[in-house]
Amino acid sequence: MLPxxxxxxxxxxxxxxVDVVHGGVGLEDCTETRCGSYGPxxxxxxxxxxRQPFHCGYPGFDLACTxxxxxxxxxxxxxxxxxxxxxxxxxxxxxxxxxxxxDRDIFYHGSSTFKYVxxxxxxxxxxxxxxxxxxxxxxxxCLARLSPCHDNPGNHIYAYAFSPGCSIDKIPLVSCTxxxxxxxxxxxxxxxxxxxxxxxxxxxxHCEGKGKLCRLKNExxxxxxxxTQCLDVPKAKGxxxxxxxxxxxxxxxxxVILIVTGMTIYYVYSSLKREEENQLRIKRFLDEYxxxxxxxxxxxxxxxxxxxxxxxxxxxxxxTVFKGRLSSELLVAVKILNNSNEKGEDFINEVxxxxxxxxxxxxxxxxxxxxxxxxxxxxxxxxxxxLQNFLSSADNENSFIGxxxxxxxxxxxxxxxxxxxxxxxxxILHFDIKPHNVxxxxxxxxxxxxxxLAKLCSKDQSAVSMTAARxxxxxxxxxxxxxxFGNVSYKADVYSFGTLLLEMVGGRKNFKVMEDSTSQxxxxxxxxxxxxxxxxxxxxxxDEGNVEIAKKLAVVGxxxxxxxxxxxxxxxxxxxxxxxxxxxxxxxxxxxxxxxxSS
Numbered sequence: 001m002l003p004x005x006x007x008x009x010x011x012x013x014x015x016x017x018v019d020v021v022h023g024g025v026g027l028e029d030c031t032e033t034r035c036g037s038y039g040p041x042x043x044x045x046x047x048x049x050x051r052q053p054f055h056c057g058y059p060g061f062d063l064a065c066t067x068x069x070x071x072x073x074x075x076x077x078x079x080x081x082x083x084x085x086x087x088x089x090x091x092x093x094x095x096x097x098x099x100x101x102x103d104r105d106i107f108y109h110g111s112s113t114f115k116y117v118x119x120x121x122x123x124x125x126x127x128x129x130x131x132x133x134x135x136x137x138x139x140x141x142c143l144a145r146l147s148p149c150h151d152n153p154g155n156h157i158y159a160y161a162f163s164p165g166c167s168i169d170k171i172p173l174v175s176c177t178x179x180x181x182x183x184x185x186x187x188x189x190x191x192x193x194x195x196x197x198x199x200x201x202x203x204x205x206h207c208e209g210k211g212k213l214c215r216l217k218n219e220x221x222x223x224x225x226x227x228t229q230c231l232d233v234p235k236a237k238g239x240x241x242x243x244x245x246x247x248x249x250x251x252x253x254x255x256v257i258l259i260v261t262g263m264t265i266y267y268v269y270s271s272l273k274r275e276e277e278n279q280l281r282i283k284r285f286l287d288e289y290x291x292x293x294x295x296x297x298x299x300x301x302x303x304x305x306x307x308x309x310x311x312x313x314x315x316x317x318x319x320t321v322f323k324g325r326l327s328s329e330l331l332v333a334v335k336i337l338n339n340s341n342e343k344g345e346d347f348i349n350e351v352x353x354x355x356x357x358x359x360x361x362x363x364x365x366x367x368x369x370x371x372x373x374x375x376x377x378x379x380x381x382x383x384x385x386x387l388q389n390f391l392s393s394a395d396n397e398n399s400f401i402g403x404x405x406x407x408x409x410x411x412x413x414x415x416x417x418x419x420x421x422x423x424x425x426x427x428i429l430h431f432d433i434k435p436h437n438v439x440x441x442x443x444x445x446x447x448x449x450x451x452x453l454a455k456l457c458s459k460d461q462s463a464v465s466m467t468a469a470r471x472x473x474x475x476x477x478x479x480x481x482x483x484x485f486g487n488v489s490y491k492a493d494v495y496s497f498g499t500l501l502l503e504m505v506g507g508r509k510n511f512k513v514m515e516d517s518t519s520q521x522x523x524x525x526x527x528x529x530x531x532x533x534x535x536x537x538x539x540x541x542x543d544e545g546n547v548e549i550a551k552k553l554a555v556v557g558x559x560x561x562x563x564x565x566x567x568x569x570x571x572x573x574x575x576x577x578x579x580x581x582x583x584x585x586x587x588x589x590x591x592x593x594x595x596x597x598s599s
Contacts, residue, residue, distance in 0.1 A: 030056035030215070036069030040086040044214050045202050045228075055216050058202050059226055060113040072098060075114070084194065088208070092117070093197040114197040125176040202228045275373070295367030299374045306334050313385075316436075318346055318452045323381065331381035332366055336374070346452045347375045353451040356424050361416030363439055363449040379449070383442050388435035391503055403546040405444055406504050410553055411578045412446040413438055417497060418571040420448070421490045426456045429464060429489075433496035434475045435503060463487035475499050478563055491565035494574065498560020502527065505554045524561060525592040527554050532587060552578070552585060559588040 030052060032043040042048050047057025049064050063083065064072045071083040073095060081095035093114065204214035207230035217227045297305070305324035313321040319337040326332055337347055347370070354365035354377075369376035384390075387409065390401050413433075420428040430437075430451065437450040453470045466488055469480045477495035479485040506523050531554060556577050562568045567589065569577070577585060 029053060035063075035065035035071045039069065039071045040083055042071070042086075043088070044204065045199075046086065058216065058228070061199075081195070081197075088204075091199050091203070093199075094194050095197065096194055114199050117196045117198050123176040123178055202226075204228065206230065279370075279372070295378070297367050297369045297371075297376070297378065299369060299371040299376075302334060302336075302369050302371075302374070302376050302378075305332065305378070309336075316450070318450075324378070326366070331383075333379045333381045335377045335379070337376065347377075349454060350377060350451045353428055353454045353456065356426070357420070357428070359416060359419045359423065360445065361412045361447055362419065363447040382439040382447060384440035384444060386436050387438040387440060387446065390440070391435055391507060401444065403549040407549045407553065407578070409438075409440070409444060409446045410501055410504060410556075411575065413448065413500070414497065414571060414575045414578055416446065416448040417493055418575050421493070421571050422459065427459045427461070427490060429455045429457065430493050430496075431455065431470050431480075432472060432475075433493055433500060434472050435500060436472075438500075461489075463489055471496070477565070479565055485563060486565040489565060490571070491568050494560050494568045494571060495565075497571070497574065498557045498568075501553050501557030501560065505550055505557065524558065528558055528590060528592065531555065531558075532590070548581065552580075555585045555587060558591070562588060562591050 030044065030047070032041050033048055033051065034041060035048070042063055044056065045058035045061045046063050047054070047061065049062040051065075060076075062074075064074070066072050066082075073081045073083050073093070075081065080098035081093075082098050083093055083095045085094040086092075087094075202214070207214040207228070210230060211233070212230040213233055214228055215231050217229045302324075303309070305326060306322045307324075309322050311323040313323050313333060315321075317338075319335045321333050321335045324332045324334045347368075351365070351368050354363075358364075363382070364380045365377065366380060367378040369378070417430065417433065420430060428451075430448065431453040432450060433448070437448065439447050439449050441447065455464055455466075457464055464487075466480070469476060471480065471492075475496040477485075477488075477492040479488050480492055502524050506527065531551065556574060559569055559577070560574060
């Protein structure tokens with residue numbers, strides 16, 4: 001198959017080359033183009049670098065296409081911008097920063113080619129302001145925050161774009177210092193994530209007014225003062241097709257048909273081959289797994305159990321969950337897995353992991369389906385759903401389940417994770433501990449679920465190799481992103497559990513800015529400062545016993561989110577801490593004061 005495909009490919013190249021030599025001379029090589037279907041039109045004075053000759057654009061107006069078909073402009077100051085729109089009438093570019101940092105020189109001086117337009121103020125702010133997203137959320141109609149840059153003393157430089165009639169005095173940037181004001185006389189509208197650049201040279205309105213094309217006078221783009229000229233739009237030229245041309249066209253058409261047919265056959269063959277290998281891999285796994293006596297269902301069984309997928313319970317990154325019924329008494333949750341993983345690793349990973357687990361605080365796998373392309377998992381149904389549904393603030397008495405119940409839930413989750421780390425033959429690292437993956441039964445007993453990202457390793461293994469970060473943003477331990485913090489181990493689950501505990505204390509949005517706090521910090525740091533100063537947590541507690549529960553959950557959570565894995569306790573120690581009285585717990589080192597290890 002492959003040699004035939006290669007031969008057809010080279011034949012096509014030969015025919016296309018012959019066709020270009022005979023019939024392609026004189027075609028316009030500076031025609032309008034785009035990087036993607038929805039990208040801005042690229043024509044003079046811009047040119048697409050690497051695809052169009054130098055004379056197609058004006059010096060300094062080179063654009064490039066990224067791998068994901070976005071249009072990129074590199075400024076002389078080394079800033080990179082994604083161009084989203086080009087207005088050739090007003091000579092304006094709308095762009096977004098391509099990097100986290102946007103060079104402030106754009107606001108100070110612009111460049112010799114482009115000038116920044118808009119009403120903008122630059123502020124030097126402490127690093128914590130990077131988390132203060134509520135400012136732009138609260139004043140959405142008044143200002144927008146553009147990308148920050150690092151300043152010399154470790155601060156960040158933020159650019160805030162203001163709409164007409166807005167005053168900086170209205171914005172609570174009390175921790176920031178204004179370093180520059182830019183007022184634009186042209187009065188262009190500001191964008192919430194965009195900046196606007198204007199060019200005055202070259203000016204091609206006189207050409208466009210005549211219905212002509214604007215081009216350089218010659219191909220030399222390195223001259224000191226490039227000149228433009230107006231050219232007539234080329235008209236399509238018709239010609240008679242001779243016998244040689246007809247023969248060439250016929251050969252090209254035939255070769256294209258053969259190649260398309262061959263590629264289609266090869267693609268179908270390869271897809272079927274991969275799926276056969278995939279099903280064989282799953283079959284071998286299920287043969288070995290049969291000793292654990294799980295129930296195996298066909299796809300017809302799954303449709304019957306779910307009444308043809310009548311009631312949807314939820315949608316996740318790895319599949320869709322439906323409610324089902326095995327009998328009049330036994331309800332189940334059926335997760336239909338996505339086919340995004342061609343090797344079936346998600347299915348094998350979750351079934352293989354769940355088959356080794358038998359614990360009151362881990363969801364029970366009842367059965368599975370591996371029927372052709374369809375893969376599904378059948379779990380026990382937990383009527384109270386995920387924990388995230390109950391993590392509203394204690395101030396909201398309508399949905400708050402009480403501190404005693406929260407303490408029991410936290411202890412149950414801790415025991416479930418401890419079992420995964422030490423109670424099985426092999427250590428199971430979950431890597432996705434979060435409120436969405438903790439389910440509650442009718443008595444609010446918590447059960448850890450969703451093992452699609454789990455990894456198995458021996459109990460004496462101190463580090464786990466990973467090719468890419470896995471988990472959910474906000475719950476992922478620092479070492480999963482950067483090995484500078486240490487090796488990846490079971491301590492990654494400890495970090496995620498600590499984040500979950502702090503979320504249980506403060507409600508669902510535990511990283512939002514506390515508006516009654518004068519120092520603008522995110523929730524865990526705010527909690528730490530209150531505990532260290534001996535203050536109460538400033539949330540609705542109730543009686544004195546609840547004060548101790550809230551404090552204990554917060555202290556244990558802060559121990560778990562230490563930056564370095566070596567400074568975090570094991571899950572066995574965490575469970576022991578949760579079982580103690582709150583007064584017996586010591587405060588952990590401040591994880592927000594320094595990034596150096598306190599070991």
